[in-house]
Amino acid sequence: MYNEINKFFEEKKVVEALSSYSMYLGDSPYKLPGFFSILPYGELQYGLWMPKGGMYGLVEGLIKLNQEKDVKINTSSKIKKIIVEKKSAIGVILEDGSEILSDIIVSNVDSETTHKDLIGINSKKYKMTPSAYTFYWGINKNIDSLTHHTIFLPDNFKKTFDELFSKNEIPNDLPFYISIPSKTDSSLAPKGQSSLFALIPCPVISKFSEEHNIEKAFELKNEVFNRFEQNDIDIKKEDIIFEKIYTPHEWKNNFGLFDGSAFGPSHNFSQIGPFRNSNKSKKIKNLYFVGASTTPGTGVPMCILSSKMTNEIIQEELHK
Structure with a gap:
């Protein structure tokens, strides 16, 4: 590349x-x-689109669309297990012990999480994308020195990527991404304030020789603000009026991301296209997948497209 x-x-x-x-x-x-x-060519040539109301606006749009189709949505209903009988998925068991039976099950957590944690069987092992520490900050002022999207690059680019991908270390010279969505959509922060998101890549949980925890998150937060100061960006920790932090463990435990991987299986040549996890389970009948761990791949547009592809597969199966 x-x-x-x-x-x-x-x-x-x-x-x-x-x-x-x-x-x-x-x-x-x-x-x-x-x-x-x-x-990068696609973004430079055709630009980027942002849902009204931020990324959660996409979720709200999907909820509205489903409600218009009389789809019942159960919130705060974590699935404990997928019920499998005679190698067929027939329903789910929720954390409160209640059961919901269904002819078709579609899982939107990673395929390895689905197989290992929800069914109790092994699945194909994939090389995973990195995990991430993410910070969600409310800042008590407008930020004039940054645009909506900013990538902070290390001085030694190759060394940094070797540390992250070959040595499974958090690079000494951090690469990180900053997004200020309120720059594009003023409704995402009160007047005179800003919403800011920071993403710092790191090794997945099983590959990291240290411990991913909140103390490590605060270390990385200090590094981010040091870089702000070095680049004359007028944002200080004292400007934060709201803060939420996700470590790799939050990504794993709250969202079913296998090993805390933030973007699903890697996109090396042996894990794309026909070599990636299929949208239809090859082990369990009536079980299907959507999201970053299946085709076509990672990223919000691709995850939405995966649901379209999975729906087409299901419709074809139903009308055989």
Whole structure:
């Protein structure tokens, strides 16, 4: 990927910025196939779209659409187990012990989480994308020195990606991403204030030699604000009036992300297309998948597209 992008740009920092997309694809830009350079091209050529009301606006839109179709939605109803009889999924058991029977089960947590934690069977092992520490901050002022999207690059780009992907370390010189959605949608923060999101990539839980915890999160938070100061960005910790932090363990326990991986299985050549987890289970009848762990892959647009693909598969099965 890096070499492909390097053919078109002379400025090293531009090449590095566009190659940093590889972080979310789950491998070093020096190892990923060159055709993934289509991702930064697509954003530069066609732009980015943002749901009204922020990313949760997409969730609210899906809820509204389902309610219009008389779909019943149970919130705060965590699934404890998928009921399987004679290698067929027939329903789910909720944490409160109640059962819901169904002819078809669609899982939107990672395939390995589904198989291991909800069914109790082994599944194919995938190389996973990194995990992440994420920070959600309410800032008590407007931020003029940053735009909606900002990528902070390390001084030694190759060394940083080697530390993250080959050595399974949190890089000493942090690469991180900052989003200020209130720059685009003023409804996402009170007047005169800002909503800010920070994402710092890190190794998945099982690969990290240290412990992922809130103390580590505060260390990384200090690093972020040090970089703000070094780059003359006028945001200080004292400006934070709201804070929520997710460590890799929150991503695993709250959202079913296997090993805390933030973006599902990596997109190396052996884990894309027909080599990726199928939208239809090959082990359990009537069990289907949507989300980053299945095809076409990671990212909100791809996850939404996976649900469309899975629906088409189910409809085809029903009308055989």
